[in-house]
Amino acid sequence: MNTVQINNDDRAVLKTALSDFKRNSIEMIDFDRLEELLGRLHDRLDSDKNLAAELDMIKDDYRKRIVGMLKAIIVCRPDKEDDRTAACLAGDIGDIDTGELVRLYPRVAARFRQCFPGSFRYMGQSSAVTRNNDWMDHKI
Known part of the structure; x- marks a missing residue:
């Protein structure tokens, strides 16, 4: 990505041009420099x-993942605290800023992994740790 840097000299040109506009001293403005600077600013915008x-x-994806995991957690482990948390978050998650979403995601993901561990061994293959029929022990 091509990033445009605005240095202190560019800021001084803008400040001088603004003060010249306010004083109606248009003849003092360096229009060539101002044109070049405004072109770079336009590219940056x-x-x-x-x-x-x-x-x-990305923020919308985080929101959808968090709400989806909360719904799955509630279905798996109905708990009054989880219900209240999910109800609050489902309604208010659109207003949560990006930093809070990033901090919330690992906590919800850890809770989700507690409810849905990835070590069910659905293949039914025996190993030194589990017998062949242990792969369905998590079923109720």
């Missing part, structure tokens, strides 16, 4: 807009 759209997609 397009780049930032694409980046923001990508981040929104």
Whole structure:
């Protein structure tokens, strides 16, 4: 990705141009430099807009994963605390900022893994640890 850097000199050009506009001293403005700077800023805005759209997609994916895992947890282990948590999050998850989603995801994923461990051994293959018929012991 091509990132556009705005340095202190560029900031000074913008500040000077703004003060010249306010004083109606248009003849003092370096339009060539201002044109070049505004062109670079325009390119950066397009780049930032694409980046923001990508981040929104990732944020939406996190929301969907968290809500899906919470629903599965509630079905697996109906607990009043889980019900309240899921009800609060399902309604309010659209308002949670990205940082909170990133902090919440590992906790929900750990709870999900507790409910649905990945070591069921569905293949029915015996090993030194389990007998051949132990692979269905988790069934009720």
